[in-house]
Amino acid sequence: MKLKYGLGVLIILIIIIALYGTINTESQYERIDIAGSTSVQPVAEALAQEYMKTYPKVKINVQGGGSGLGIRSVSQDIIAIGTSSKNLKTNEKGSLQEYVIGKEGIVIAVNVNNPGDDLSKEQLKDVFSGKIKNWNELGGPNAPIDVVVREDGSGTRKAFEDMVMGKNTKVRSDAIVQTSTESVKLTVKQDPNAIGYISLVHMSSDVKVVKLNGISPSLETIVDGSYKLQRPFMFLTNGEPKGAVKEFIDWCLSPEGQKIVVKEKVVPVTT
Amino acid sequence: MSRWTEEYFIEKGLLLTAISSIIIIGLIIIFIFKEGIPAIQSYGFFNFVFGMNWSPSEGQYGVFPMIIGSLGITLLSLLMAVPLGLLCAIFLAEVAPARMRKVLNPTLQTLAGIPSVVYGFFGLILLVPFMRAQFGGTGFSMFTASVILTVMILPIIVSVSEDALRSIPHEYKEASLALGATHWQTIKNVIFPAAIPGVITSVILGMGRAVGETLAIIMVAGNVVQIPGSIFDPVRALTSNIAIEMGYATGIHYNALFATGIVLIFMIIVLLIIANYLHYKKKVTIGGGYL
Numbered sequence: 001m002k003l004k005y006g007l008g009v010l011i012i013l014i015i016i017i018a019l020y021g022t023i024n025t026e027s028q029y030e031r032i033d034i035a036g037s038t039s040v041q042p043v044a045e046a047l048a049q050e051y052m053k054t055y056p057k058v059k060i061n062v063q064g065g066g067s068g069l070g071i072r073s074v075s076q077d078i079i080a081i082g083t084s085s086k087n088l089k090t091n092e093k094g095s096l097q098e099y100v101i102g103k104e105g106i107v108i109a110v111n112v113n114n115p116g117d118d119l120s121k122e123q124l125k126d127v128f129s130g131k132i133k134n135w136n137e138l139g140g141p142n143a144p145i146d147v148v149v150r151e152d153g154s155g156t157r158k159a160f161e162d163m164v165m166g167k168n169t170k171v172r173s174d175a176i177v178q179t180s181t182e183s184v185k186l187t188v189k190q191d192p193n194a195i196g197y198i199s200l201v202h203m204s205s206d207v208k209v210v211k212l213n214g215i216s217p218s219l220e221t222i223v224d225g226s227y228k229l230q231r232p233f234m235f236l237t238n239g240e241p242k243g244a245v246k247e248f249i250d251w252c253l254s255p256e257g258q259k260i261v262v263k264e265k266v267v268p269v270t271t
Numbered sequence: 272m273s274r275w276t277e278e279y280f281i282e283k284g285l286l287l288t289a290i291s292s293i294i295i296i297g298l299i300i301i302f303i304f305k306e307g308i309p310a311i312q313s314y315g316f317f318n319f320v321f322g323m324n325w326s327p328s329e330g331q332y333g334v335f336p337m338i339i340g341s342l343g344i345t346l347l348s349l350l351m352a353v354p355l356g357l358l359c360a361i362f363l364a365e366v367a368p369a370r371m372r373k374v375l376n377p378t379l380q381t382l383a384g385i386p387s388v389v390y391g392f393f394g395l396i397l398l399v400p401f402m403r404a405q406f407g408g409t410g411f412s413m414f415t416a417s418v419i420l421t422v423m424i425l426p427i428i429v430s431v432s433e434d435a436l437r438s439i440p441h442e443y444k445e446a447s448l449a450l451g452a453t454h455w456q457t458i459k460n461v462i463f464p465a466a467i468p469g470v471i472t473s474v475i476l477g478m479g480r481a482v483g484e485t486l487a488i489i490m491v492a493g494n495v496v497q498i499p500g501s502i503f504d505p506v507r508a509l510t511s512n513i514a515i516e517m518g519y520a521t522g523i524h525y526n527a528l529f530a531t532g533i534v535l536i537f538m539i540i541v542l543l544i545i546a547n548y549l550h551y552k553k554k555v556t557i558g559g560g561y562l
Contacts, residue, residue: 068519092521146409151494152327153519170326176411176505177494179515183395190400191409 030244035063036070036083037155039199040233043264067155074236080245082236085155099235101252102266105200105217106229109207111192116140118211130172147175148187148196159231160197222267307529325496332527336498340506345481348420356428364436383426391490394419406503411493414502424477435469467553475546485510509535
């Protein structure tokens with residue numbers, strides 16, 4: 001019995017050593033760690049995949065975690081590139097370099113059975129602040145409005161509040177908090193009285209898009225600036241980027257990289 | 272190796288493992304306090320614990336609504352799970368034929384083994400729309416969360432209570448039946464009272480899981496920081512608060528989340544003390560019944 005255990009332990013040790021060996025051989029690759037905003041994640045992943053195809057010597061690892069995590073980890077040099085879907089506060093900036101890789105729209109979504117499809121920015125503000133509490137005030141059926149928001153700290157929430165709510169108005173305190181774009185979408189899809197905001201990248205036919213001042217969000221309306229709810233997608237580095245990181249960011253900003261950005265429904269940077 | 276040295280090493284080895292668990296808990300508590308105390312100091316203890324407003328972007332860190340949220344969800348789920356679980360345990364231990372037990376026990380074990388995220392997803396897809404249709408509102412509520420928790424803690428309460436009921440010596444039952452009591456009278460007046468300490472243990476364990484549950488609650492409770500006006504209002508639990516904002520928190524906000532953890536630890540300690548006190552009290556009054 002004892003011998004058996006010993007043998008088992010030995011085999012496990014050998015496997016671990018073997019695994020370690022294979023991982024070690026990979027370290028001859030250049031490794032770039034990217035983490036941050038979950039909104040930027042799909043684009044960053046697509047960019048990374050395409051880049052690794054062209055430059056197999058580079059290994060790029062993309063993670064989510066939120067804009068705050070991206071900003072914090074990159075300023076602590078835990079990762080090479082942090083991603084953010086909101087503009088940095090002055091106290092967050094420090095020695096961080098910002099590279100806007102694209103712009104993105106925030107879409108106001110309602111349930112597919114909701115008859116309304118157009119709101120003014122003022123109406124939107126009143127709905128989210130709780131001044132308008134019933135759909136009949138907006139010409140809809142007599143039903144309470146269920147406001148769905150993201151959690152405090154989310155880049156999407158920050159961007160929405162900066163652009164719609166302004167400095168002095170707060171989102172109503174009894175709004176349902178969901179922790180990801182997908183769960184906001186799911187809630188809106190299920191609840192006929194719900195309204196929420198999601199990023200354009202995640203938009204699908206499960207929910208209905210609300211026009212803002214008569215303009216529906218699309219690549220064109222975001223490029224020409226007529227759709228107002230838009231925000232930057234940023235790569236952040238701590239200080240001037242060097243070597244592989246610099247090459248990657250340069251590639252992302254090149255026409256080749258921007259093509260991928262467009263494919264992901266993100267608005268390219270106009271240069 | 273002589274018998275004496277072998278004994279010595281086994282003894283010390285066991286001591287070491289026992290101590291290591293204490294050391295680990297100690298280190299975790301020290302770390303949480305080290306990270307959390309600065310927030311409580313700078314924001315003020317009373318403002319923190321009894322503050323009604325949690326909005327980190329404006330520097331407001333009051334956790335009182337979340338304490339109420341956590342307590343409310345936990346108590347509501349215990350209210351549903353304890354009677355259900357106890358009756359189920361009595362059925363399994365005393366009434367159910369062996370064949371039925373063979374089916375029910377593995378089913379309950381499976382229920383206990385399902386990961387909480389699956390419960391949460393189930394709740395989000397099925398229970399939330401159901402609650403919205405039945406009780407109005409958004410469907411995200413303290414009640415929805417408690418229903419999910421009830422299913423999650425039920426297996427713990429059933430299996431531990433069942434063991435307690437089963438470990439009552441056969442002589443008790445035989446003596447009661449011999450005195451002319453019916454089966455139900457025997458269960459009600461002899462077996463159940465004698466098993467109460469074990470039943471309380473099962474409730475403590477269930478409560479521990481309910482207070483600590485995070486993911487499933489995030490998905491169905493709505494996470495609104497408010498004192499609920501009714502059980503159909505959305506709430507946020509202390510655990511959810513940490514998990515939701517962890518990724519974004521910097522500076523004092525980060526410390527405030529650890530301070531939330533401190534509050535959670537104290538809440539669990541208080542609940543444990545109350546439960547252990549009941550346990551101890553029942554143990555004395557039942558006398559020889561405790562096993």
